[in-house]
Amino acid sequence: MSEEDEFELEPIEILELPLDAWHRDKGARMVEFAGYHMPIQYEGIMAEHIWTRENAGLFDVSHMGQLMLTGDGAAEALEALVPGDISALKEGKMRYSLLLAEDGGVLDDMMITAAPMGLYVVVNGAVKWDDMGYLREYLPDEITINNMEDRALLALQGPKAVDALKRVVPGVDALYFMEAGSFFWGPKTDPEPLWISRSGYTGEDGFEISVPATHAKALADQLCAQPEVKPIGLGARDSLRLEAGLPLYGHDMNPELEPVEANAAFAISKRRRAEGGFAGSDRILEALANGPARKLVGLSVEGKMPVREGAPIFVGEAQVGVITSGGFGPSVGAPIAMGYVDAAHNAVGTMLAAEVRGKRVSITVANLPFIPHHYHRKGANT
Amino acid sequence: MTRYFTEDHEWIEVDGDTATVGITQYAQSQLGDIVFAEVPAAGATLKKGGDAAVVESVKAASDVYAPVSGTVIEGNDALEGDPALVNSDPEGEGWFFKLTLSDSSELDSLMDAAAYQAFVDGL
Numbered sequence: 001m002s003e004e005d006e007f008e009l010e011p012i013e014i015l016e017l018p019l020d021a022w023h024r025d026k027g028a029r030m031v032e033f034a035g036y037h038m039p040i041q042y043e044g045i046m047a048e049h050i051w052t053r054e055n056a057g058l059f060d061v062s063h064m065g066q067l068m069l070t071g072d073g074a075a076e077a078l079e080a081l082v083p084g085d086i087s088a089l090k091e092g093k094m095r096y097s098l099l100l101a102e103d104g105g106v107l108d109d110m111m112i113t114a115a116p117m118g119l120y121v122v123v124n125g126a127v128k129w130d131d132m133g134y135l136r137e138y139l140p141d142e143i144t145i146n147n148m149e150d151r152a153l154l155a156l157q158g159p160k161a162v163d164a165l166k167r168v169v170p171g172v173d174a175l176y177f178m179e180a181g182s183f184f185w186g187p188k189t190d191p192e193p194l195w196i197s198r199s200g201y202t203g204e205d206g207f208e209i210s211v212p213a214t215h216a217k218a219l220a221d222q223l224c225a226q227p228e229v230k231p232i233g234l235g236a237r238d239s240l241r242l243e244a245g246l247p248l249y250g251h252d253m254n255p256e257l258e259p260v261e262a263n264a265a266f267a268i269s270k271r272r273r274a275e276g277g278f279a280g281s282d283r284i285l286e287a288l289a290n291g292p293a294r295k296l297v298g299l300s301v302e303g304k305m306p307v308r309e310g311a312p313i314f315v316g317e318a319q320v321g322v323i324t325s326g327g328f329g330p331s332v333g334a335p336i337a338m339g340y341v342d343a344a345h346n347a348v349g350t351m352l353a354a355e356v357r358g359k360r361v362s363i364t365v366a367n368l369p370f371i372p373h374h375y376h377r378k379g380a381n382t
Numbered sequence: 383m384t385r386y387f388t389e390d391h392e393w394i395e396v397d398g399d400t401a402t403v404g405i406t407q408y409a410q411s412q413l414g415d416i417v418f419a420e421v422p423a424a425g426a427t428l429k430k431g432g433d434a435a436v437v438e439s440v441k442a443a444s445d446v447y448a449p450v451s452g453t454v455i456e457g458n459d460a461l462e463g464d465p466a467l468v469n470s471d472p473e474g475e476g477w478f479f480k481l482t483l484s485d486s487s488e489l490d491s492l493m494d495a496a497a498y499q500a501f502v503d504g505l
Contacts, residue, residue: 046415
């Protein structure tokens with residue numbers, strides 16, 4: 001017996017989410033994603049996508065990590081690893097932020113909310129274990145990291161999400177975009193507190209609901225009983241976010257790229273720009289000042305043939321970039337993509353070519369998002 | 383006319399030494415909404431098992447293989463304007479290409495409708 005044999009790895013088990021049986025009952029086709037069995041589609045990606053843009057779609061995103069950071073100075077400590085102004089976050093407000101490696105590379109993107117107990121952080125499912133390890137290593141021991149594995153996460157997205165949800169959970173319509181709070185749901189004699197934010201990943205108005213896993217099925221059933229709501233799979237989640245110009249971690253962002261290259265300079269708060277002092281801040285602030293060597297941009301595609309992740313981007317014979325997300329945009333009615341393009345060729349309107357199966361396809365650098373966002377912003381005219 | 387099927391979920395309807403090729407109802411249901419199809423040009427030479435056409439859903443691109451060797455007579459131009467024909471009528475109007483068979487003995491290894499149904503039921 002050789003030494004290697006003793007260390008042979010067991011096959012990695014694909015895990016089940018709290019709503020696994022619920023998805024199968026609803027006719028979902030399940031696929032493996034981020035280590036879990038997840039619904040890719042129910043009736044079809046195109047129909048589910050359009051339904052969400054016009055009504056409300058219910059997404060099970062329980063694979064994502066829900067972390068609670070507690071302890072004195074948690075916000076200040078976290079600021080060493082993210083470029084946002086976390087210590088200025090008022091209770092009930094949230095920010096989009098990025099977990100940074102020591103060299104400024106993006107380890108994950110995340111939502112950070114100032115909750116009454118501490119900082120509520122939602123991270124990507126595929127890298128949540130790495131994130132927790134990294135946070136544990138770099139945060140002081142006084143800061144506790146609680147992985148709330150006993151909670152499911154549901155997203156209700158679309159222009160009618162507010163109408164459906166306020167019927168089930170009174171009062172949620174008081175939230176504006178990027179605000180969150182605790183709301184009671186269920187019988188008055190035995191109500192269940194839910195943590196709800198007005199946020200999402202589709203470009204539409206909508207909510208994300210953290211619910212105890214034991215109650216996830218009852219909540220999903222009650223939401224789907226509303227006439228505006230249908231369950232929506234990961235396939236439409238991907239096409240919706242691509243139309244909204246929102247990056248997918250592991251595809252449009254990775255540890256080799258810093259936030260300015262990743263078109264996420266908006267996540268670097270004003271005070272942090274002035275003060276620096278976060279992981280990789282020298283490299284990141286240099287990219288902010290002088291412009292990054294390459295940048296994530298939107299790309300419109302001529303014709304009907306989609307260009308997919310991995311397709312090289314050319315000007316003449318010179319490769320100047322690569323596609324990182326690409327597919328068909330059901331609401332756009334045409335193929336769309338995002339990719340990294342060198343600084344000399346990434347101005348909006350620049351004509352480029354992507355290579356697909358040995359053929360060149362004309363693409364043009366486009367403004368993001370492809371479909372305007374419809375967020376319920378405070379102070380906006382609605 | 384006889385219709386044969388492959389394990390890659392193509393159908394081929396043979397009439398003398400010419401044949402029409404498409405993907406099966408099962409294949410379209412697995413792929414989902416078709417947004418683009420690329421069919422071979424007339425005159426193209428195809429080898430059994432080689433790439434013949436491409437079909438793309440919202441999510442992904444998939445190859446359509448040549449069930450037998452031959453020379454393409456015609457690609458289905460209707461798919462360019464209406465790729466969703468592959469969803470609505472995969473084993474009829476949603477055909478991909480017609481070809482002249484170069485070796486009809488290659489048909490012997492393909493499945494008939496009953497064998498293909500049993501194959502799909504076992505998936």
